[in-house]
Amino acid sequence: MGEPYYITTAISYPNGKPHIGHAYEAIAADVIARHHKAEGFDVRFQTGTDEHGLKMAQKARDLGITPAELAAEMSQHFIDMCDKLNVSYDVFIRTTEPRHHESVQELWRRMEANGDLYLDRYEGWYSVRDEAYYDESELIEGEGRQKLSPQNTPVEWTVEESWFFRLSKYQDRLLDLYKSTDFIRPESRLNEVMRFVEGGLRDLSVSRTSFDWGVKVPGSENHVMYVWVDALTNYITGLGFPAEGGDFAKYWPGDLHLIGKDIVRFHTVYWPAFLMSAGLPVPKQVFGHGFLLNRGQKESKTLGNVTDPIDLAEAYGVDTLRYFLMREVAFGQDGSWSHEAIVTRCNAELANSFGNLAQRTLSMIFKNMDGTLKPSLPLDDADVALADAVAVGVGGMRRAFMDLDFSAGLEAWMRAVFACNQYVDEQAPWTLRKTDPERMEAVLMTLLRCVRSLAIAVRPVVPTAIDKLLDQMGVAADARDYTALEQSDWLETLAASGFTIAKPEGVFPRLEMPEEAS
Numbered sequence: 001m002g003e004p005y006y007i008t009t010a011i012s013y014p015n016g017k018p019h020i021g022h023a024y025e026a027i028a029a030d031v032i033a034r035h036h037k038a039e040g041f042d043v044r045f046q047t048g049t050d051e052h053g054l055k056m057a058q059k060a061r062d063l064g065i066t067p068a069e070l071a072a073e074m075s076q077h078f079i080d081m082c083d084k085l086n087v088s089y090d091v092f093i094r095t096t097e098p099r100h101h102e103s104v105q106e107l108w109r110r111m112e113a114n115g116d117l118y119l120d121r122y123e124g125w126y127s128v129r130d131e132a133y134y135d136e137s138e139l140i141e142g143e144g145r146q147k148l149s150p151q152n153t154p155v156e157w158t159v160e161e162s163w164f165f166r167l168s169k170y171q172d173r174l175l176d177l178y179k180s181t182d183f184i185r186p187e188s189r190l191n192e193v194m195r196f197v198e199g200g201l202r203d204l205s206v207s208r209t210s211f212d213w214g215v216k217v218p219g220s221e222n223h224v225m226y227v228w229v230d231a232l233t234n235y236i237t238g239l240g241f242p243a244e245g246g247d248f249a250k251y252w253p254g255d256l257h258l259i260g261k262d263i264v265r266f267h268t269v270y271w272p273a274f275l276m277s278a279g280l281p282v283p284k285q286v287f288g289h290g291f292l293l294n295r296g297q298k299e300s301k302t303l304g305n306v307t308d309p310i311d312l313a314e315a316y317g318v319d320t321l322r323y324f325l326m327r328e329v330a331f332g333q334d335g336s337w338s339h340e341a342i343v344t345r346c347n348a349e350l351a352n353s354f355g356n357l358a359q360r361t362l363s364m365i366f367k368n369m370d371g372t373l374k375p376s377l378p379l380d381d382a383d384v385a386l387a388d389a390v391a392v393g394v395g396g397m398r399r400a401f402m403d404l405d406f407s408a409g410l411e412a413w414m415r416a417v418f419a420c421n422q423y424v425d426e427q428a429p430w431t432l433r434k435t436d437p438e439r440m441e442a443v444l445m446t447l448l449r450c451v452r453s454l455a456i457a458v459r460p461v462v463p464t465a466i467d468k469l470l471d472q473m474g475v476a477a478d479a480r481d482y483t484a485l486e487q488s489d490w491l492e493t494l495a496a497s498g499f500t501i502a503k504p505e506g507v508f509p510r511l512e513m514p515e516e517a518s
């Protein structure tokens with residue numbers, strides 16, 4: 001087994017069904033997980049649902065059910081979404097699980113033992129939707145002079161007895177962390193957080209007495225913990241904490257918390273401070289991705305533009321949706337989707353470029369060579385140059401993916417696909433068939449080698465279609481990781497086994513605009 005690599009998504013609030021932003025984050029995390037697996041890492045991938053807090057309690061009350069019922073029903077939709085979108089998580093955590101309560105209470109005890117928790121009275125502007133208190137100075141004014149949080153959500157003046165965490169004590173250690181490591185990415189978020197922390201940290205209210213839907217504070221049973229203390233701890237609960245051997249020893253500190261830009265502060269200020277207080281190592285990196293917008297607008301129930309990601313996956317195919325999201329959005333920035341953009345991008349790149357290349361190659365081998373493989377024909381300069389161009393494209397893609405720059409990675413991959421299509425046009429194997437059949441066979445074998453490399457490279461993004469293609473090419477199921485790219489004799493071995501290419505089936509069909517969207 002390779003080096004451990006632990007990646008997590010945010011855990012979603014199951015107060016409604018998953019939206020396209022949830023799908024985007026889950027898909028991006030899955031691509032990262034699959035990419036690291038292909039690179040040989042021993043990957044652990046966790047996602048889940050964040051089931052406590054006032055937001056859940058209020059929603060359940062509105063629906064006339066208990067918060068536990070709401071959480072159970074809705075978290076199933078998140079599990080179903082992950083399964084539908086081929087999200088290969090190892091652990092799906094629900095914060096209502098007893099093991100999670102135990103883990104959070106142990107974290108609390110350690111913070112308390114370190115002298116970082118004290119009882120006081122809290123007064124402030126609280127936003128239920130954000131589950132956060134805000135400073136007067138941070139508020140903005142909405143319609144009718146209504147006070148709103150910086151996230152545009154309503155706030156209420158709230159007074160309660162509360163436990164406090166000595167966040168102020170960690171200011172210097174946090175600033176050191178940001179300056180000496182790559183803890184926060186991308187850079188725009190780093191700058192935002194630095195400004196916030198340099199502005200001075202105030203102690204944080206970390207318990208509530210006004211409701212009881214949460215993890216109980218040890219020794220102070222009328223208090224439940226602030227939902228963010230509880231939620232953030234999910235990342236270590238899933239590794240078996242408080243047990244510190246086993247998975248915890250192997251995968252902690254985690255490599256990457258992938259989250260959206262709106263919750264960067266919780267992950268880069270509160271979470272490392274809690275861990276420092278409890279004497280535990282902090283994760284290696286937090287990446288705050290951008291928001292996915294619907295033609296430039298945030299989806300919302302009020303605007304009536306909410307899209308069910310499952311409907312999109314059903315309309316266009318799971319792989320297509322995954323490819324579109326990773327290719328279209330510069331990772332870290334906001335991005336937009338529309339039906340036209342999905343159809344245009346995926347037809348141009350998946351159906352017409354790569355899909356067509358693979359389909360043409362396999363079908364010419366099937367028709368003109370009876371599907372047989374001839375690995376040892378002489379190669380000429382054009383063949384060697386193409387193999388080089390593909391190796392450069394695939395190498396560029398792997399490096400960009402390591403750096404989480406997916407759109408640039410897929411662009412490098414696409415350049416290699418274009419080089420192959422240009423080679424097909426220049427070599428014109430359909431003409432060679434009559435003039436120089438042996439040369440035609442060498443051209444087709446060159447193309448087959450390139451298609452295999454390109455397929456293996458893009459497999460983390462579009463796993464189902466690529467597996468279908470590699471099956472048709474006789475590539476063994478256990479030879480589809482990046483190490484297989486170095487196996488220069490695979491075609492020799494496959495030919496020696498007597499494998500022949502059968503009539504191929506396309507794996508990236510052309511898309512049509514759905515009627516209601518055109």
Ligand code: ME8
Pocket residue numbers: 009010011012013014020021022024025050231232234258259260261262263290291292293299
């Ligand atoms: O914040 N585009 O849960 P959540 C992209 N429970 N990402 C989006 C998005 C959009 N339009 N809208 C939301 C929570 N997200 C907490 C997290 S973690 C210990 C607790 C992202 O259901 C959002 O940024 O509101 C977050 O990373 C994730 O979806 C879940 O959001």
